[in-house]
Amino acid sequence: MTTPSIQAVLELERIDKDIFRGRGMDSQVFVRTFGGHVAGQALVAATRTVDESKRVHSLHGYFLRAGNADSETIYMVSRVRDGRSFATRKVEAIQEGEVIFSMQASFHVVGNKGIEHSDTMRNVPGPDDFTCTNDEAPEALRGLIEDWAEWDIRVVPHDKFDADERSSGNQLVWFRSKNHLPEDQTFHICTLAYMSDMTLLFTAMVPHPGKKVQMASLDHAMWFLRPFRADEWLLYDQATPSAHAGRALTQGKIYDREGHLVAVTVQEGLTRELREGAKPLPGPGDGAKS
Template identity: 45%
Template sequence: MGEPLRGQAAVDQLLEVLDLKQIDAATFQGESPQVGAQRVFGGQVAGQALVAAGRTVDPARLVHSLHGYFVRAGDPTVPIDFHVESIRDGRSFSVRRCTAQQHGRAIFLMSASFQLTEEGLDHHGPAPEVPAPEDVPTMADWLERYPDRAAAFAASPQAVDVRYINSPGWVQPGDRDPAVHQRVWMRIDGRLPDDPLIHACALTYASDLSLLDSVLSIHGEVWGPGGVIGASLDHALWMHRPFRADEWFLYDQTSPSAGGGRGLAVGRMFTRDGRHIASAVQEGLLRRIGG
């Protein structure tokens, strides 16, 4: 297996994936990277749905929240059609509903709200004290320790630089301690255009990469053989302050509850200077392999 596509080349491919073809005023079409995956990555379809919704809104109105449901597994070998419904355009807010479809059936549903920039009350809690991204292992460092996992990463472009302060969810329980918080530094691993919508879509993409790890970390469980398989059921994201997704942000993730074969995960994102830029909540289906 060859080396994964990294850096700006991987970011450029991500931008191609997010650059939807417009069919008509309310319909867009997107492709998936041909990397041999059996299903479409949830962050990809969510990011593409946000692109579609955002292209029907005045660019002066910035997305501040989205709520999505993953209805069916996406087929990466065929295009995805995105149909946008305009729910409301008020004086300050615009609301859109987007349905992603393949083979005539919905695979993802999303509502998103956009707002004109306003001044108002402003506060947020402090960011956790953690090592700087330069002081924690890179993904390449982890794969040197666990070469059996390298093939899975080589199969997909690595557009996001992900640096775990704890350990990835695929590290065997005997090699790590259970942790209440899963903390990860992330950034898009190249330069993005200045368009705020692109940064919001890139952040949406990245927000789905590690959030459910926090459910496993509490229990000392592991993804894959001998552990758990999972899938995102729904995903919500709120953007609080301006940011660039191609600059480091800390993703502080934890799980308040798991039960009934599902796990709930909550994440907060902070810039290096401690600004709280976004919050995410996700519920996932988690099943023991062979169970």
């Protein structure tokens, strides 16, 4: 079974004015739907209903049920607001008649001017400045990296950067698509929505090496700040400020190779101790079970 390209993943079929259908994952690893897959497709559906003069700047999504990775998903878009500067869309992702994911996305008119500032990128070796094999990646990520064969994912060794002493745990990951992607900036934004869920929740396990937990994304928020390309190197600077009561909070800042802050993510996930005989879900974004 071959994992579909990101172009195939994000190519939705329009079946009515504001209703779309997305393909399944064809995954070697995931039984439950990967959160980035459904979030990326949901964002594509939303963008198909917004005028090209506006571009998505944020999304907030909730994983409500564990979807089937190999099943098609229906996306129903509600046009919440169309203003002069902003537009808002709500998207529901449906499998077998049930909503598995709900998202709101906000769009802002292109070309506004205002104040400018941003955090600076951490001092970290470039993606070609350290060795990185799958065997050297964190154990929980190895099978997933193999499944994401069209992505170049390089986890920076912890002895290669200075961790934030105030942070509970940090993880740094360089990543990019191995294949050249279309020029359309909206395509790169939807691709980043897909890619942003790849490693983020695993940051919660950095302070707890060897600990076995049940993992699933509960919600995911993103802010898209500056133009970028997902087929050029991006640094995902991840932190986990808290874990408590079976849930962990993770945050990420995404920089391009020149150090421009291009996106910010926040995600809360299930990190519940495994009951006897239970197995961890196969990866982040599998969707929460009630």
